Amino acid sequence: MKTSVLPQGVTLEGELRGSGDLIVRGALIGNVDLDGMLTIDAGGVVRGEVEGPVTVLELLRLEASARVLGDVQADRVSAASGSVLRGRVRMTGADRLRRTVGGTLTAPFTSSGTLEAPREVHAAIPAARLSTLTGSPEQVSAPGPGVRERMTEPPDARDRRPIRERPTDTPMLGMPRQAVTSRALSAPIPATAAAPNVVAPVASKPGGPPPPVVPRLGRVRSQRRDGST
Amino acid sequence: MSGILGGSLVVRGSIRGKGDLSIEGTFEGEIALDGTLTIAGSGSVTGPVRATDVEVQGEVDGHVAGQSVTLRSNARVHGDVRALSLTIDDGAALDGLIEMGDPGGDR
Numbered sequence A: 001m002k003t004s005v006l007p008q009g010v011t012l013e014g015e016l017r018g019s020g021d022l023i024v025r026g027a028l029i030g031n032v033d034l035d036g037m038l039t040i041d042a043g044g045v046v047r048g049e050v051e052g053p054v055t056v057l058e059l060l061r062l063e064a065s066a067r068v069l070g071d072v073q074a075d076r077v078s079a080a081s082g083s084v085l086r087g088r089v090r091m092t093g094a095d096r097l098r099r100t101v102g103g104t105l106t107a108p109f110t111s112s113g114t115l116e117a118p119r120e121v122h123a124a125i126p127a128a129r130l131s132t133l134t135g136s137p138e139q140v141s142a143p144g145p146g147v148r149e150r151m152t153e154p155p156d157a158r159d160r161r162p163i164r165e166r167p168t169d170t171p172m173l174g175m176p177r178q179a180v181t182s183r184a185l186s187a188p189i190p191a192t193a194a195a196p197n198v199v200a201p202v203a204s205k206p207g208g209p210p211p212p213v214v215p216r217l218g219r220v221r222s223q224r225r226d227g228s229t
Numbered sequence B: 001m002s003g004i005l006g007g008s009l010v011v012r013g014s015i016r017g018k019g020d021l022s023i024e025g026t027f028e029g030e031i032a033l034d035g036t037l038t039i040a041g042s043g044s045v046t047g048p049v050r051a052t053d054v055e056v057q058g059e060v061d062g063h064v065a066g067q068s069v070t071l072r073s074n075a076r077v078h079g080d081v082r083a084l085s086l087t088i089d090d091g092a093a094l095d096g097l098i099e100m101g102d103p104g105g106d107r
Helices: A119-124 A127-134 A143-151 A182-186 A189-193 A213-228
Strands: A004-006 A010-019 A022-024 A027-029 A032-035 A038-040 A045-047 A049-051 A054-062 A067-069 A072-079 A084-086 A089-091 B002-005 B009-018 B020-023 B026-039 B044-046 B049-056 B059-061 B064-071 B076-078 B081-088 B093-095 B098-100
Touching: A038 A045, B049 B059
Parallel strands: A004 A022, A010 A027, A010 A032, A022 A038, A027 A045, A032 A049, A038 A054, A049 A067, A054 A072, A067 A084, A072 A089, B002 B020, B009 B026, B020 B026, B026 B044, B026 B049, B044 B059, B049 B064, B059 B076, B064 B081, B076 B093, B081 B098
Antiparallel strands: A004 B002, A010 B009
């Protein structure tokens, strides 16, 4: 279906309904009932009641008389007390222009309260947490799956017996055979599997606690400093 | 940047401002545009229409005014047309008065 555009410099005062997507670059004063995505571009203004999903490229500002019934996606959202917003709100940063799954209203209706969202709020949410909030698996940012891959051992490498029943000479994942000690066996498997992330200077003691790492690093640095001078 | 009101939209109200706009859906109300207004073949406008340039391919029920007004062959206009320069293609239907001259009288 063709996308409608209200261009910059043009003001539409009245009510608009129908299907298809609409991009507002000008001003739309009135109620919108759209069976499609309403996108308010930078500089665009919509003043009135909006029914249907909304995408805002920068700031969604809900003034006191605003009513939005539908899911909202915006870089930033600010809502004045008295405004009404029913729907899922997603504040986007990098994944802008992605279409939200429209329709369902998940939040119970609340008519009061101020929602202020300065730009910093989005930056403060770790990417992985943000992806669980939005619940869209395809939007998990790049580090997420990568970390998961690193944390999960290959299925065939897994010894499914309880740890205490395993023979002590069975090599743990990624560990040299001689490195397996009873201490290493009692350590949680994910921690050992994540060992590649940790700079472990003493490879022969994988189950050891971090403290040896720090002095070792310091010693390396001091050695290098000694060597350069 | 030219604008489009798509064929599935029904709009009631007024449009004014500076820019180009193509109406493919249904519009009821007043249009006053500083730019080119195109009422596409699927478009239908009920109300007075005024723009710098107006091209009607669809249906207008109301007065049409512009510096240049073009009625394409499928145009159906019920209302007066006022223009400095008027083009009517063969097949256009016009039910109203034509006044060629200064369209700025009601500007």
